[in-house]
Amino acid sequence: MCADTPEKTAPDYRDTVFLPETEFPMRAGLPQREPDWLARWERIGVYDRLREKTGPNGQKRTPFTLHDGPPYANGHLHIGHALNKVLKDMVVRSQQMMGRDARYVPGWDCHGLPIEWKIEEQYRAKGLNKDEVETVAFRQECRKFAEGWIDIQREEFKRLGVTGNWADPYLTMDFHAEAVIAEEFMKFLMNGSLYQGSKPVMWSPVEKTALAEAEVEYHDHTSHTIWVRFLWEVAELSTDRLLSETERTDLDRLAAKLQYSSVLIWTTTPWTIPQNRAVAFNPEISYGAYEVVSLAENSTAKVGEIVVVADKLADSIFSAARVEEHKRLCDVPSALLRHVRLSHPFRGVVDENGEPTKEWIYDVPMLPGDHVTDDAGTGFVHTAPSHGDDDYQLYLRFKDSHGLEMTYNVEPDGTYRSSLPLFGGQHIILPDGKEGPANVSVIKQLAYAGALFAKGKIKHSYPHSWRSKAPLIYRNTPQWFVAIDKSLDDGMSTYGDTIRKRALNSINQLVEWTPVTGRNRLHSMIEARPDWVLSRQRAWGVPLTCFVKKGAQPTDADFLLRNPQVNARITAAFEAEGADCWYVEGAKERFLSGIVNPGDYEQVFDILDVWFDSGSTHAFVLRDRPDGTADGLADLYLEGTDQHRGWFHSSMLQACGTKGRAPYRGVLTHGFTLDEKGMKMSKSLGNTVAPQEVIGEYGADILRLWVAQSDYTVDLRIGKEILKGTADSYRRLRNTMRFLLGNLSGFSEGERVAPQEMPELERWVLHRLAELDHMVRKGYAAYDFQGVFQTLFTFCTVDLSALYFDIRKDALYCDAPTSLRRRSARTVLDILFHRLTTWLAPILVFTMEEVWLCRFPGEGSSVHLVDMPETPADWLDEPLARKWDNVRRVRRVVTAALEIQRTAKVIGASLEAAPVVHVEDAEVLAALRSVDFADLCITSAIVLTGDPAPGEAFRLPEVPGVGVVFEAAEGEKCQRCWKILPDVGSHKHAGTCHRCDEVLAGNG
Incomplete structure (x- = not known):
């Protein structure tokens, strides 16, 4: 290896060695320099120029389309956004550089509660009431708000180095998008899968709207728990013709014995007791009648009373009720329970005027249900059909045989209806999301009525709105649904005749899942999900563009107006004016006049679930745009794991109803971002990592490298120490590229050496490159960015820096320019340069551009305009x-x-x-x-x-x-290369070895 400083008494040969020459700095200065490259890419139109690229023989390149799952336009980006968009960018860039025409159209979700909620917050801050504002004016404020955040988020996404059609993104609030969303909705209207039903749905009293499962998150919540007596009224055994006389006689005797007992239920939602219509039991559970013998202080149980509970839970129940001693009297068989009628705990109570209320004068039947367990509670489940899905399903089974009724006691704002005795007007959930007085009022009334056996509190996981963070309730309301099990005669039955069948078959047959666990997750969700609730009681979104016949019932054949001419008018109006035209006075007459009598119909003003908007994007992005796809299908959808119940899910349902299959061929899911300790990020904990701060300190390439180094299939950790480690890896990689650039200074084609003429060491490097080419392409094709980067990083640090570069420094610095060894090494360095820059460009977009421009400057030059070079197969040499x-x-x-x-x-x-x-x-x-x-x-x-x-x-x-x-x-040390050899000092040039003497003489 050559000397940097010769011995003082020896000749100075520093100017004769070929030290590296490059302007590529050791210090990257990414935060300051990256914006210049961004501006340059925009100036030279990199994305548009890529669309013009053709294949090797001038043929069109095979398209690859990653369809962007739209983020909400309502705030600055967080680290999860950065992870998502960087992954998408690495997919698009790698596919492009492997020879595809990789298209990426960014988009935004502009409708729905996230934006509407922000406007309402502004109204509340000013003391204004949103309900008093004209609908179109309110919608326009929402539109303006979204526009502002789209511009901000676009620049933040671009700062991450994300390539795409930023000049023409898709927006769900564009007029064409709104027209297509309405058109897609009307396909469900026309194929008969749309219906109006009244069933309990997840409801936000704070936001006054139904929520989809994807809009719900679960947090710990402390709830009241109560054990309530339902008095045993009568057992109507005479109606059971399957019982023998002996069985009936035995059960009659047992029923008489239990005439004054109570069936105990347990619930964590006391506010639902006024809506009770039945008590459920499980025939497979062992039940017994127990007598209370003695009590501890402050117990609300009664000595001598008899209660019926599940045997497995008896001890825990009596412990909660402070019962010191109890005894089991007898079995209570399910053959008897199914004939028992109970009285409601509030039967016979008096109202605030002292008058007996008639509200709860009805029998409460006992009904068998598989959902009842003896894991907790009492083994009996209080059933309020209006406020729970299991309760509702039981109602559907027994409503006719037992005369069950739905209740409508709870208003949209979470208050009891004003006419409800005792509790009218009381809040279940207050407008600020805190608990209202309803629970405590019900508990007090139960105690007053003698129905409260015990009470307590429990901390458990409870559903909350992911926007307002307020607790939710199940509430029975008329909503619009899509039936996912209805047979559709629409000519698209290749994968099934129902939406559910098409979705499940698409999951199993048509979609490639990365990681494969995503398949099972979505499959189980689709397999078990109920009908899709489409309607929301809000203002900002695409309305359910349909009309219902006045006086008709939802079950009537002519309840919904299904008219292609009306649909065409609506679509044309939305295309020209946007969805606001639905809310303008006279809209009903405009759409119906001349086709049907407007006076015969009522206009629906609910808006569509925002997931229907984003689920429809395949139609107005993939199908309709010039840069869409020929078949309206995406090669890849890429989002976080939460989108199995969100965008992946809604897109699947929507497309299966309108296209007959999934709208995507591949789905990639990534985990969530956590802090360095593995904790969820929270502003209150102060452990958030903002992408803007990382970029400001390190640069976007370090953030991108963190993504590439992480296993995105699980939750990813990020923090200061992790980023320091990432920056260290970056510096080592940067040194590799600097070595290449420095030792390629002045390289020309005249120096190039054919592989077969190279020394073995160079041919071994070529062999490694042939291996790596296969591994890199396979890795990128499988979206294994961690594997690609780790493979290349190990190659650069172990095979190159610690071996090849270390060995060849001597030849590069000290051999004659014409020597085969030096020319071979420089040829290999050039080959390495072209492969490493293109292999790493999808990950380190800024750094590889800097490396590229150091060798190939020029206004139109960019590493992102070239493909990964093909690597000859004959470079492989296993022996x-x-x-x-x-x-x-x-x-x-x-x-x-x-x-x-x-x-x-x-x-x-x-x-x-x-x-x-x-x-x-x-x-x-x-x-x-x-x-x-x-x-x-x-x-x-x-x-x-x-x-x-x-x-x-x-x-x-x-x-x-x-x-x-x-x-x-x-021997002596050569003053030019520092080797210690016996021949040093015996040549023409003082203090040199034979090799160096020859080079200095010009004979090397």
Whole structure:
């Protein structure tokens, strides 16, 4: 290796060595320099120029379309946004550089509660009431708000180095998009799957709207718990013709014995008791009648009373009720329970005027239900059909046989209807999201009525709105649904005749899942999901563009107006004016006049679930745009794991209803971002990591590298220490690229050496590149960015920096420019340059552009305009690779032996050594003798021998049969290359070895 400073008495040969020359700085300065590259890409139109690229023979490139899941336009980006968009960008760029026409149209979700809620917050801050504002004016404020955040988010996404059609993104609030969303909705109207039903749905009293499961998150919540007596009224055994006389007689006797007992229920929602219509039991559970014998202080149980509960839960129930002693009286068989009628706990109570209320004068039947368990509670489930899905399903089974009724006691704002005795007007949930007085009022009334057996509190997971963060309730309201199990005669039955069948078959047959666990997750969700609730009681969104006949019932055939002419009018109006025209006075007459009598119909003003908007994007983005796809299908949808119940889910349902299949061929899901300790990020905990802050300190490439180094299939951790480690990896990689650039200075095609003429070391590097080319392309095709980067990083740090570069520094710096070895090395460096820059460009978009422009400056030049070069298959040389595996293993023993001498300060550099290497394996020894092993070990000389190694020889356990004995190099130090050789000083040029003397004489 050449000297940086010669000895003072020796000639100065510094100007004769070929040291690296490059303007590529060690310090990246990414935060300051990245915006310049962004501006440059926009100026030269990189994205548009890529669309014009053709294949090798001028043919069109195969399209690859990643369809963007639209973020909400309502705030600055968080680290999850950055993760998502960087992953998408790495997919698009890698597919493009592997020869595809990779298109990426960014989009935004502009409708719905996230934006409407922000406007309402502004109204509340000003003391205004949103309900008093004219609908179109309110909608226009929402539109303006979304427009402002789209511009902000667009610049924040671009700052991450994300390529795409930023000049023409898609917006769900564009007029064409609103027209298509309405048109897609009307396809469900026309195919008969749309219906209006009254059933309990997840409801936000704070936001006054129904919510989809994707809009719900679960948090710990402390709830009241109560054990309530339902008095045993009568057992109507005479109606059961399947009972024998003996059975009926036995059950009659038992029923008489239990005449004054109580069936205990347990609930965590006391406010639902006024809506009770039945009590459910499970015939498979063992029940018993228990007598209360003695009580502890403050118990609300009664000595001598008899209660019926599940045997497995009896002890826990009596413990909660502070019952000190109880005894079991008898079995209570399900054959009896199914005939029992109970009285409502509030039967006979008086209202605030002292008058007996008639509200709860009805019998409460006992009904069998598989959903009842004896894991907790009492083994009996209080059933309020208006406020729970299991309750509603039981209602559907028994409403006719038992005369069950739905209740409508709870208003949209979470208050009881004003006419409800005792509780009218009381809040279940207050407008600020806190608990209202309803629960406590019900508990007090139960105690007053003598129905409260016990009470307590429990901390459990409870549904909350992911926007307002307020608790939710189940509430029965008329809503619009899409029936996912209805047979559709629409000519699209290849994958099934119902939406559910089409979705499940699409999941199993048509979609590639990354990771594969995504398939099972979505499959189980689709398999078990109920009908899709489409309607929301809000103002900002695409309305349900339909009309209902006045006086008709939802079950009537003519309840919904299904008219293609009306639909066409609506679509045309939305295309020209947007969805606001639905809310303008006279809209009904405009759409119906001349086709049907407007006076016969009522206009629906609910808006569509925002997930229907985003689920429809395949139609107005993939199908309708010039940069869409021929078949309206995406190659990939890529979002977080929460979108199995969100965008992946709604897109699947929507497309299966309108296209007959999934709108995507592939789905990739990533985890969530956590702090360094694995905790969820929270502003209150102060552990959030803002992408803008990371970019400001490190640059976007470091953030992108963090993504590439992480396993995105699970939750990802990020924080200061992790980013420091990422920055260190970046610096090491940057050094590799700097070495390439410095030693390629002035490289010309005239220097290029054909592979077959190169030394073995260079041909081994080419072999590794052929291996890597396969691995990189396979990795990128499988979206395995962590695998691609780790493979390349290891290659750069181990194969190149620690081996090839280290060995070839001497030839690059000191060999003559015409020498085969130096020309071969420079040829390989050029080959490495073109592959590493393009292989790494999808990840380190800014840095690889900087590296590229250092060699190929010019206004139109960009690494992102080129493809990954094809790597000849004949570079693969497995026999050579096996030979060099052995060479490297022995080299490792030599370098480890020399490191001990360096640590002991016996030598300062490896060139001061001339070790003796003992190798037992004759084949390995022959391989070492066929190469310049001293050159490979960076020693001035080396002795190879098959003699047994002496006892003092250095050995590595993992490399048996090899021993190294240290010997100092003999001779003088060459003042040009620093090798210690016997011939130094015997040549024309003072203080040089033969090689350096020849180079200086011009004969090298």
